[in-house]
Structure formats: C-alpha cells, structure tokens
Amino acid sequence: MGIADDLEKRLTQLAAERPHSEWRDLVHLTAPNLSDGFDWQNSGRALGTSGGGSGRSHVSDRSAQLYDPTAVYLADRLASGMESLTTPQSARWHGIGFDDAFAEEPTDEEEEWFDKLQNYLFRARYESTSGFALANRATIESAVKLGTGIMYVEENPNPRDRRRPVLYRHIPLHQANIGCDSRGTVNTFFWEFELTAAQAVGEYGEGVSDAVQKAASSTTDQEKKFWFVHAVFPRKDGLKETDDVSKSMFESVHYERAAKHVIRAHGFFEFPFIVSYWHRYGTKPYGTCQAAMVMATIKTLNKMAKNQLIAADQVIRPPTATHAKERAPNLNAGRNNPGMLDEQGRLLVRPIITGNPQAAEPTLETIRHQLREMMFGTLWQVLMNDTGRRTATEVLQRAQEKSDMVGPNAANHQAAMARMTDREIAILTRRGAFDKGSPLETPQSISAEGKEIGIRHTAPIDKMRRSGELEAIQIVRNEMMQTAQTHPDVLDNLDPDKLWAEAMAITDAPRRISRSEDERKKLREARVASQEQAQQMAMMAQGASAAKDGAQAMSGMAGMGGGMEALQGMAGMGGGMGGGEGQALLESLGGLEGLSGLEGREG
Numbered sequence: 377m378g379i380a381d382d383l384e385k386r387l388t389q390l391a392a393e394r395p396h397s398e399w400r401d402l403v404h405l406t407a408p409n410l411s412d413g414f415d416w417q418n419s420g421r422a423l424g425t426s427g428g429g430s431g432r433s434h435v436s437d438r439s440a441q442l443y444d445p446t447a448v449y450l451a452d453r454l455a456s457g458m459e460s461l462t463t464p465q466s467a468r469w470h471g472i473g474f475d476d477a478f479a480e481e482p483t484d485e486e487e488e489w490f491d492k493l494q495n496y497l498f499r500a501r502y503e504s505t506s507g508f509a510l511a512n513r514a515t516i517e518s519a520v521k522l523g524t525g526i527m528y529v530e531e532n533p534n535p536r537d538r539r540r541p542v543l544y545r546h547i548p549l550h551q552a553n554i555g556c557d558s559r560g561t562v563n564t565f566f567w568e569f570e571l572t573a574a575q576a577v578g579e580y581g582e583g584v585s586d587a588v589q590k591a592a593s594s595t596t597d598q599e600k601k602f603w604f605v606h607a608v609f610p611r612k613d614g615l616k617e618t619d620d621v622s623k624s625m626f627e628s629v630h631y632e633r634a635a636k637h638v639i640r641a642h643g644f645f646e647f648p649f650i651v652s653y654w655h656r657y658g659t660k661p662y663g664t665c666q667a668a669m670v671m672a673t674i675k676t677l678n679k680m681a682k683n684q685l686i687a688a689d690q691v692i693r694p695p696t697a698t699h700a701k702e703r704a705p706n707l708n709a710g711r712n713n714p715g716m717l718d719e720q721g722r723l724l725v726r727p728i729i730t731g732n733p734q735a736a737e738p739t740l741e742t743i744r745h746q747l748r749e750m751m752f753g754t755l756w757q758v759l760m761n762d763t764g765r766r767t768a769t770e771v772l773q774r775a776q777e778k779s780d781m782v783g784p785n786a787a788n789h790q791a792a793m794a795r796m797t798d799r800e801i802a803i804l805t806r807r808g809a810f811d812k813g814s815p816l817e818t819p820q821s822i823s824a825e826g827k828e829i830g831i832r833h834t835a836p837i838d839k840m841r842r843s844g845e846l847e848a849i850q851i852v853r854n855e856m857m858q859t860a861q862t863h864p865d866v867l868d869n870l871d872p873d874k875l876w877a878e879a880m881a882i883t884d885a886p887r888r889i890s891r892s893e894d895e896r897k898k899l900r901e902a903r904v905a906s907q908e909q910a911q912q913m914a915m916m917a918q919g920a921s922a923a924k925d926g927a928q929a930m931s932g933m934a935g936m937g938g939g940m941e942a943l944q945g946m947a948g949m950g951g952g953m954g955g956g957e958g959q960a961l962l963e964s965l966g967g968l969e970g971l972s973g974l975e976g977r978e979g
Contacts (some may be wrong), residue, residue, distance in 0.1 A: 383629060386607075387566045387605060387607070391553050395664075398671075402521060405442065405448075405675065407448070410521060410522065443681035444740070447747060453753060454666065458785070463512055463789070468494060469833070470494070470794075470834055472491075472494045472497075472831060472832065473831070475828035475830040483821060484892035486821060490829075497797070501542075503540050515650075516652070519653060520654055524651065524662045525549070525651070525652040526547040527544060527652070528546075535807065541800075541809070547649065552566075553566040553568065560658065563610050563647060565607075565647075565649045567607075567608075568633075569604055569606070572601055572602075573588050573594075576592065580630070585632050587635060588635075602632060608647070614626065614627070621642065621643045622643060625645060626646075627641070628642045628644055645802060648799065650793075652788060653792075663788075666752070670747060673743060683736065684737070687732070687733035691732075694728055695728045699725075786837045790833055790837075794830065845878075846879065849879065853870070853875070856869070
C-alpha cells in the first residue's frame with residue numbers, strides 16, 4: 377500500500393466531518409450562487425467525494441425553487457458589509473508594527489519603514505493579476521453564507537516577479553477537507569479539484585499518469601476530466617527554523633485519485649491555506665453562519681410564501697365545480713360555453729375559491745422583519761439612511777454601536793488576514809526583499825535586534841471600536857478648555873504632543889502628515905531663538921528711545937544752566953525717575969564724561 381492509498385483513507389475520514397446537510401439547506405435557501413459543485417442526489421456531498429456524476433446544479437435551477445428571496449439578499453448584503461468593514465479596497469485596512477506587546481515605541485526611522493512595507497504589500501496584493509481582490513471577496517462570501525471560507529496563499533514560482541511575489545486563490549468549500557490540531561488550529565487540508573487532461577499536463581507536465589498523458593495527446597479527449605488531490609499536513613519531525621523545504625513544517629503531496637498516482641511531493645514553510653470563519657464552536661474544523669442559526673425561520677418563510685403564491689394562483693385561475701352531466705367549461709377569454717346555464721339562468725359551473733392570499737401577508741412581513749433583525753439587515757439599512765446632521769459626539773457614539781454589533785464576527789476574518797500577512801512577510805523574507813541594498817531594506821535597529829513584526833488592524837471596524845477613546849479625548853479636551861477660562865493652570869495637565877499622537881493612532885491618519893521628533897525639535901528651537909532675537913531687538917529699540925529722550929532732556933537743562941548738576945540730580949533722585957533708572961540712563965549715554973559737551977550746545 378502506497379502513500380496515495382494512505383492519503384485516500386485520511387481524505388475519507390476528513391470528508392465525514394463535513395456538515396453536508398447544513399450546506400445543502402444553506403445553498404438552497406440563501407446562497408444559490410454557491411450551489412455549483414454539490415451533488416444534490418447524494419445529500420450535498422462534494423462531487424469529488426462521491427466520485428462524480430450528473431448531479432451538478434446550476435444557479436438558475438436552484439433559484440427557481442425559492443419562493444421568497446429575503447434571506448438571499450440579506451446574506452449578500454451581509455457579505456458586502458463585512459468586506460467594507462474589514463478589507464475595503466479603497467483603504468489601507470492594516471498597518472505594520474512590532475509583534476511584541478511590550479516593545480518600545482518605534483523610532484521615526486522604523487515608522488517610515490513600516491509605512492513603506494505597508495504600501496508595498498497593498499500594491500502587490502491589489503496588482504491586477506495577483507488574484508487577491510477576487511479571492512478575498514469569495515472567501516468572505518463563503519464565510520458569511522456557509523460559515524467557512526478558504527484562501528490559498530501561494531508563492532509566485534517566478535522569482536523575478538517583484539510585482540506579484542504572492543498569488544491568491546479562493547478554494548470552494550465543496551472542494552475542501554479540513555483537519556485541526558488539539559487546539560483547533562487548522563494544520564491539515566485536502567483539496568479535491570477537477571482538471572481536464574490538457575489542464576493537468578499544463579499544470580504538472582510529465583508527472584501525470586499515462587492515462588492523463590494519453591488523453592491530453594488525443595484530439596478528442598483533451599477535455600476529459602480527472603480528479604486530483606493536493607494534501608498538506610504536518611511533517612513528522614518538521615523544523616520551524618530551516619531553509620530546506622524538505623525539512624519544513626508541512627508536507628505537500630499532489631496525486632491523482634483514480635490512478636492513485638503521486639505526481640509531486642514537496643513542502644511548505646508556513647501553512648498556505650488561510651481559513652476564515654463567520655462563527656466557530658470550539659475546535660471544530662468548520663464554522664457556521666448567521667443563516668444557519670435561523671434556518672427554521674427561513675424555511676417557514678419559504679413555505680408560507682409558496683402557499684401564498686398557490687392561493688393567489690387559485691384566485692386568478694380558480695378550479696371550477698360543474699354539474700355532474702356538464703362538460704368542463706372553456707375559460708378562455710371570448711369563448712362561448714353553451715349548456716352552462718339552467719332554465720332560470722343560473723350558472724351550472726362555479727369557481728372554487730380556496731383562500732385569501734392576502735391573509736398571510738402580515739405574518740410573512742413579520743417573519744421577514746425577524747430575519748432582517750437576525751441577519752443584520754436592519755443595521756445596514758440604518759447605515760445607508762444615516763445621513764442626517766449629527767454632532768461629533770453623536771457620530772462617535774453611533775460608530776461604537778455599529779462595532780459592538782458586528783465586531784465579534786468581523787474579528788474572525790481579521791484574524792485570518794493576520795495569518796495571511798505573516799505568510800506574505802515570510803515569503804518576502806526568503807526572496808530577499810529585506811536584505812541590504814533592497815528597496816525594503818530593514819533598518820538596523822530591527823534586523824540587529826531580531827524584532828518580530830506583524831500587523832496593526834486599522835480597518836473601518838477597528839476605527840469604530842476605538843471611537844469611544846476618541847470621544848473621551850474630545851470630552852476631556854472640551855472640559856479642560858472651558859475650565860481654563862477661570863483656571864488657566866489646568867492646561868498644564870494637557871500634553872498636546874501626546875494628544876496628537878493618540879488621535880493619529882485612533883484615526884490611523886497617514887504617518888507622512890506628521891513631522892518626526894527631530895523635525896519638531898529643530899522647529900521649536902528655531903522658534904525659541906526667533907522669539908529671543910525679537911525680544912533683544914525690542915529691548916534695543918526701547919533703550920535707543922530712552923537715550924534719545926534723555927539727550928533731549930539734558931539739552932534743555934543745559935540751556936537753563938543746570939546741565940551737569942541736574943543730570944547728576946536725576947541719577948540720585950527718588951521721585952519720578954528712580955535712582956536705578958537714572959543711573960542706567962547715564963550709562964546708556966556714555967557716562968558723565970561723555971556729556972560734558974552738552975553745556976555749550978545751543979538749545
């Protein structure tokens with residue numbers, strides 16, 4: 377028995393853990409767009425598990441069986457809302473920082489490098505051919521509608537491609553078989569997928585079996601499909617710190633199911649499948665979604681909507697009752713029905729009215745309202761209609777309320793994005809992106825000390841979570857400014873630099889709009905020097921003015937015969953000009969000797 381046989385047994389065990397019946401109800405009643413790939417004739421099992429067949433369902437076929445679309449559009453709106461709150465394409469939904477919660481505050485150089493790395497990661501992710509935007513959207517949709525979403529984060533096999541170091545792909549849930557360790561960490565993944573013979577040769581080359589190669593070389597069988605499995609699981613005695621992928625933490629095996637043929641055996645340094653959940657109980661490998669919690673209500677709504685449509689159809693095209701001897705009437709417009717009246721002119725055929733279709737409408741609307749509440753539909757409606765004028769405090773309070781409602785579920789996808797970023801950074805590290813001379817060269821303060829880096833969540837939902845802090849800062853500031861009108865000393869308690877830094881962190885304002893510490897220090901030193909110079913100039917101007925006034929006064933005194941004696945009297949008198957001021961005036965005029973010429977000067 378070979379490794380492919382062992383893996384097939386493990387795959388069968390993992391497949392038994394999948395909640396097939398729950399998925400069947402969910403894709404039927406809330407997510408018909410995800411129904412392709414499930415075998416409806418085999419209780420919702422994936423086609424790969426059941427061995428294939430003709431049970432593949434199409435979206436239009438599944439949608440035709442829905443009688444009330446309320447749950448469908450609520451699930452779509454919830455998925456769109458979660459994407460806009462956690463990973464919006466129009467915003468940088470995470471920053472970079474130190475992983476250590478007790479690390480010192482980063483320096484200006486480190487902050488600038490964090491911004492540079494953040495910008496590069498987002499440019500690489502949203503590069504048009506990396507696949508992230510589509511994969512992320514599909515992963516969120518699967519998590520919201522089925523409870524579990526999976527994204528495959530793969531290193532680009534082309535080492536020269538700096539624009540796309542990482543490639544992203546969504547894995548449909550019906551192709552996924554998940555295993556966890558004792559703590560619930562996903563560490564095993566068996567991916568079942570189907571390829572045509574031509575696709576398989578293009579993907580694996582000559583490593584495929586003879587049957588696949590033969591079909592690929594045929595002009596008629598190139599589109600013949602075969603099932604493959606990519607199994608990733610912990611390697612026995614795998615090493616966390618190693619550069620040899622054959623000794624890495626995770627083993628990777630590709631094989632064909634029918635031929636039990638191993639195509640490729642390799643490995644991964646990090647687990648490449650990022651699993652996102654809507655809600656997860658304990659250590660179960662699969663999560664559950666909001667719609668699953670209210671499935672009984674959704675089924676009731678569809679059943680009642682179906683009955684209402686039947687009742688309406690009976691009113692419009694009612695069944696008829698005729699006399700036993702009469703034939704069935706022709707109810708088409710303009711048709712004559714002879715013999716359908718008795719001698720008194722009464723109809724021998726009458727419609728059978730079985731119900732009032734409007735009678736169920738109040739009950740249906742009540743159930744729809746319950747669904748809107750339970751699937752956050754009312755919340756999104758409030759967000760769209762919340763366009764009135766509000767004070768800054770009211771806006772912050774409303775944001776806090778929103779985060780309290782959807783924050784716990786949003787945190788699950790954010791945790792998945794954190795694991796994805798860790799793998800991205802690890803891939804970039806192995807590709808030399810942070811080496812000396814690289815545009816992303818790591819600052820010496822980080823590389824020399826071996827500091828670990830990770831992400832800081834800055835998505836809209838995170839700003840909502842911290843809106844309470846910003847509200848508290850504004851309240852304290854406003855109260856302090858009011859108190860300062862009567863007690864100015866209270867402003868000594870406020871540190872403007874710290875207030876600014878905290879507001880920057882809460883709102884995630886771009887780092888580039890803030891000056892560095894050195895720049896602030898130089899700017900303030902220059903401001904102090906400028907103020908001191910202005911004060912000196914003012915003192916010099918004041919002294920020159922006093923000297924001019926003193927000289928004029930002495931000239932007048934000299935003309936009256938009291939020049940030197942009067943000046944000496946000014947220096948010593950304690951009346952209008954103090955002794956100190958008079959002496960200062962003498963000194964500014966050059967002393968007594970310098971004033972001797974004033975006696976013979978004409979007035």
